[in-house]
Amino acid sequence: MTTRDGVMDALAAVYDPELDEPITTLRFVSSCEVNADGDVAVALRLPTPQCAPNFAFLMAADARNVVRRLPGVRDVIVTLEDHYTGEEINAALNSGAGFTGAFPGETDDDELEALRELFLRKALVARQGRVCAALIEQGATEAGIEEMRVRDLPDGPEPRRCLELRAQLGIPVGPDAPAFVAADGAPVCADQLQRWLRMARLIATSLEANGGICRSLLQFRHGLADDPEEVRR
């Protein structure tokens, strides 16, 4: 039997595609209910009613998919609250009509997936950059970084997420695969490392700043308590 905690755990695997952070830590899940028959109702709220419908759709659809896979779950209703395209998105979501079904003639699902992939690649570079910079701080050399394999990566949420992203992008994740790769999956060589780190830091800054604005808007609109994410980084 799936409990509310079980559903919330599952939702923690749904990421905002643009920010590469779980929708649960972003506080996008505004309510989650499970009844005795295994019917689940999840409501999502975004920082503004005008957040991009494409990303809104992806998060809501992903949320529905992870909950549906849980054992003992019967009906799943995911509702996007207080969004200017909420009606279209909610209807398409719960009938399985897809993004094109929500906005016929205005979009296509391939473009949406291409956009998602672009952001997975950005997120991968940003996160690897943080992992790599920490290793260099601890004394790793450029040549040593080039030599590193996946099996040499430290354990922790950030390296684990890097491997998840690689797997989603079809970039090898076996123990002998290079530890650090460029956005296209090519191994990072020692002589490109400084430039790659600069770019990774810039992408990370962009994602963090964007995420910061989203968090602040959500906090302001819903009168939420302070969110310590900036301290954590």
Added chain:
Amino acid sequence: MFARNGDRYFVVDAHCHFWNASPENWVKGQEQYAKGWIECFHAYMGLGPAETHWPLEKFQKYSEEDFVKDVFEDAGADHVVLQSTYLKSWYTEGFNTLERNSKLAANHPEKVIVNGRWDPREGEAGLEQLEQDAKTHKLQGAKLYTAEWYNGSRGWRLDDEMCKPFYAKCKELGITNIHVHKGPTIWPLDKDAFDPRDVDEAATDNPELNFIVEHVGLPRIEDFCFMATQEPNVYAGLAVVLGGLMHARPRFFSKVMGELLFWVGEDKMLYGSDYGIWEPKWQIEGLLDWDYPDDTYSDYPRLNQDGKRKILGLNAAKLYGIEVPKEFQLADDTAAAKEDAQLVESA
């Protein structure tokens, strides 16, 4: 002129607004969009200090008196550039049109510069309108929204072929400053309208024009930086970077500033308050007082007082041909300014 701790600064607010989004200006049947748009802007105001927040009603339509007090008196703007945004499908008389902005400008001709707009999808009629607008309002700049919908089109790119006659027309008319909105947007649905890379080709092909990328491509700062670093005529418009991050997320603000200083440089960054989204005074004070919070930022370039003077006014003054009083000119620039003045005199 803005005074702080005994120093005086020349201020050009290169990106601000004078809009009317009050309910009587909402198009019938489109109220939810008109309302949603302005409420979304209002939420952004929440990212500034609490004591500067306005009630929604004032935010929907602030008065000329408010503008004068907040922008000229309290924030000491010597010059402002008012951007024009039409959004006529939602707002009956437009959100902040050239006409509305010009009325404000007429009352403060020494201070207010009004920018126009164009959209290549309007073709020949658009070119004629631009010519007429340029003559009526003596335009030096235009604000472009590539993500706007028009007749079934869900946006356009600056490197589209149809833009070429518009760039030629801008050069002919002396419209040299092209402000491009590359920042938070709602439409189109799936195209990546944030992507600032189309500025690249347009800037390369039109070295006579300056491209000011407003909101630095947020949330695509990296694409903006990679592009801007290669193009001498591409500038960073700091509206939203200051208002949206400086108070709410100071550490991220410092990182973004560090990246912009590294990739784009202090000579190509322009202050813009985005008023009425945020009042300008706290933004200027914050920028003047700003430094990196600790030594984890030590490999970013520093921004000294001269750099801040450039960002706050001197860079924009160059783009808009604004004469800077001698006391505000930087030592290095005085010789260059004299040369420019001689060129103008002898022309």
